[in-house]
Amino acid sequence: QVVNISREVPPFDPLSIESKKAATVVLMLNSPEEEVLAKACDAIYKFASKGDENKVTLLSLGAVEPLFKLVSHEDPLVRRNAIMVFGIMASNNDVRKLLRELDVTNSVIARLAPEEDIVVHEFASLCLAHMAVEYTSKVQIFEQGGLEPLIRLLSSPDPDVKKNSVECIYHLVQDFQSRAAVRELNAIPALLELLKSEYPVVQLLALKTFGIISNDRETRIILRENQGLDHLFKILETKEFNDLHVEALAVVANCLEDVDTMQLLQQTGGLKKLLSFAEMSTIPDIQKNAAKAITKAAYDPENRKILHEEEIEKCLITLLGTDSDGAKAAASQAISAMCENLASKDAFRIQGIPQLVQLLSSENEEVKEAAAIALANLTTASPNNASAVAEAEGIEPLINVLSAKRDGTVANAATVLTNMATQEPLRLSIHGVMNAIVEPLQSTNSLVQSKATLTVAAFGCDADARTELRNASGLEPLVKLLHSKNDEVRRNACWAVMVCASDELTAVELCRLGALDILEEINLSTGRKNNFSEGALDKLLDNNLSQKYSQMGYLSSSNIITDGFYDYGQNITRFRHPCDSWSASVQF
Template sequence: MSCHISYFYLPFKTAATVVLMLSSPEEEVLAKACDAIYKFASKGDENKVTLLGLGAVEPLYKLISHEDPIVRRNAVMVFGIMASNHDVRKLLREMDVTNSLISRLAPEEDVVIHEFATLCLAHMAAEYTSKLQIFEQGGLEPLIRLLGSPDPDVNKNSVECIYLLVQDFQSRAAVRELNVIPPLLELLKSEYPVIQLLALKTLEVISNDRETRVILTEHQGLDYLLKILETKEFSDLHVEALAVVGNCLEDVDTMQWIQRTGGLKKLLSFIGVSTVPDVQKNAAKAIAKAAYDSENRKILNEHEVEKCLINLLGNDNDGVKAAASQAISAMCENLASKRAFGPQGIPQLVQLLSSDNEEVKEAAVIALANLTAASPSNASAIAEAEGIEPLINTLSAERDGAIANAATVLTNMAMQEPFRLNILSHGIMSALVGPLRSTNSQVQSKAAFTVAAFGCDADARTELRNASGLGPLVELLHSKNEEVRRNACWAVMVCASDELTAVELCRLGALEILEEINLSTGHKNNFSEGALEKLLDNNLSQKYSQMGYLSSSNIITDGFYDCGQVKLHI
């Protein structure tokens, strides 16, 4: 029978016949049928679909647990190849084959069975339902054991499957308990780059958990990683190695260790000489992660990390520029760093505000917002770098984060009168009308706050009034967001400083909304009562109508009229 089967090509009718042979009681026939199907399926996806249509999967499923080792091996080989097809995987999930495949990972099984069972599981682990099945059926333990297999294909398939499984937090915790770190570190010594890369990718995911980072450090994992970074021949692995190091640097103990051993100096030097954008980007991300801790910021400042980040701002790659800007934002919490970035970093960040890349623009303006917080010298540096116009242009950027932070920078600069007047001359109040109309609460809040910062100037109030900006400002008094409501009240209080604006605000309904706010203990705030008082003091006809009296400080000028007292609602 077997002599009539071509191992390299099976016409449809012959394929159908061979599928029927999968039900034979003879072990030799079964083994040869599986072998022929394996070769047929290996030729392409179309053949896998053909076999699926011929009903080959169901009888093959029975054969992966067959008592004959050759039949079992050949059937598992077919599953390993077939599982690359989406429709086949769907059927395998429905049949819940993962349990049988996990059983094939036992130490006594043939290495070829290990290879193709792990290959099949790796294909299936790309989808959530199968991930869950593999985890719940105890697949992690044998997969971790097979990381130490002498066969590189088994190593590769096992680590790939684990990498896909640990995307889920349950598996991340489980692999830590199953002591996955030592075998993963051993795989970094593999002669096969694809295995090293998958090991690093897995370490990157699991080192997001602090407990895993501790274990990684205890097993000299950072030594392995730094050696990879120091070796030019491993340049293909530098991006992933840096990502793992970046996770580890979040912990102060690790940062102190890497500083003591000279690793931090090497790392920063490595970043300085690298010309690979992804390496530079991951390096900046590593610094940003580390900089969220105050002790880490201090250590990084001592190693003059600011120079390194400023250099990265001048990179041609947008991803590097954005990552460097984000790292600067994080480092700004350190006052010494904030001062260090000013002279050279601010002019470069200002240039990035004109970038065509919205992510770069947003990252740069966030960095400027952090740099100018409580720092008059950095605000001056922005003005000197001619940053006012690009900041005002950023108020109409595509990203809400860019708009909100541009408003913050301009507000920070307004603390100094010369800059405030300069900013006003660039038409900031007109530029704020768009952000006031935003549906994003952060943008609304920052825009209202900026109106309050600049509204003390009469010309600014006139500009806002003429640009139809008072309407959207009054609308923000209705906001359910406490911060938006408070800042809107503050802006109304400042803008109500002259009669024309106060009258217009009353016409737009600000008075009624403020009265409603002040009646509510939940909505009333530090500025709502002041805003109401200011509105009435600068609209005396309205005040007399509302209150029935005027204060001794209220001076009647031309235009005052008594429209009669408002009827009180009982």
């Protein structure tokens, strides 16, 4: 007989458990008791806060999965402590990877709700800020509606919440969809308020966010309508905010692209302040960013006109003389952009061109390239500026730059020399170009090839220059460029051959190198034939009459036979009909 005895179990007295092992505390995350869960999360938070190595340890112990469940726990204290751990641990790349796999963003976004505690807001936004560094998480946060609560938290009374929220938004707006959403959700006023924050890191993150979203014209309009420029100029005018000036200038640079903004600044005196600020500053990054702002603005014709009215040329010339290579390069780029305005082009002649010529000898490759581009733009369609380059003793530096490391430097130096060669007295005073142009002719860059062949065409009309090119073995790479698949390179190469074939010695050498066969092939192709290919062929034959007679079987009335002509037989590839006639003027 079996007797069942039922006994009521008395309640267990509270037990305080202390553990020095992380693994034990991680096991406690599965406890059904809320107090145990809260204390376990708190202990893990303190452990994780001590360094990245501890975060990796917790990851290996499997702490992330149970913590994920606790983030949505019904008990507020457990929920708060769990999200605190997530906020700290999400700074680790391996932890973030697992968080993405677990798709935690929706649960974390839910913790941004207004009814949650400020501490929960702080660490939930911190977690999202860490995760938003990765593209996949950016997409998840946006698609799961995270942007709206983050924007709401920009007005939080807690500075850490503001900082984390704006940092997360900064990462999100790298994507164009989020930029548009920020505008539609009316985030601009809240972001502008952050510029008044007493915490520099908050101000900086707000400025960096504006630096991204102000790339969109619609955002710039809203920024202007909300007196955003006033906020930016207050920062620029405050010396104590000099660590924010670079970012503020980046936003101003974007705003200056709009003619309406430029006109507003001109009317209110803001443009004069900006130019004065650029000239007077001794901080290299500020000088550079100011020049970049001018460059962006100068892409618009109306803006160029306004900038010229404000005597922008003086400011840029001043920046060319700074000690900062970055500022020199940026100022040179701004000069290039301003060259579209003819009045500005003239204004740079007296002081700007000599300084740019000096920069061609800079040890900094970026500066050298920017100076070469500026000089190319200044001398294009401007004989006076081309003469000014020569007067500034720019010929030798330009020839030296033809062997520079950067393709852009070489191509633009060749352009300047070509522009100078349009004036015969100037061209005749330039020596050594053909010797130096051989290396660019052998470049693999199509732009360099194109500009180098143009230079050969420009200088090749002089007999001495042709001799120099021939002696420097420059004809062979020129002939090879006739094979180019690039239409512009092939066209310019044909032009250069046509010019260089002006004397018998050069024409004979070009034929020996195969130019004749290549040109005949080009002229048979409707796709490859160009304005100069036929002229080049005719010139080659007219200055190599023995070859012409062999090829064509006749000479024209304009062909003058001199000493050295001989008939070495008809070319079997060309059959002349017996009835074809030929004539020649014979010169003894």
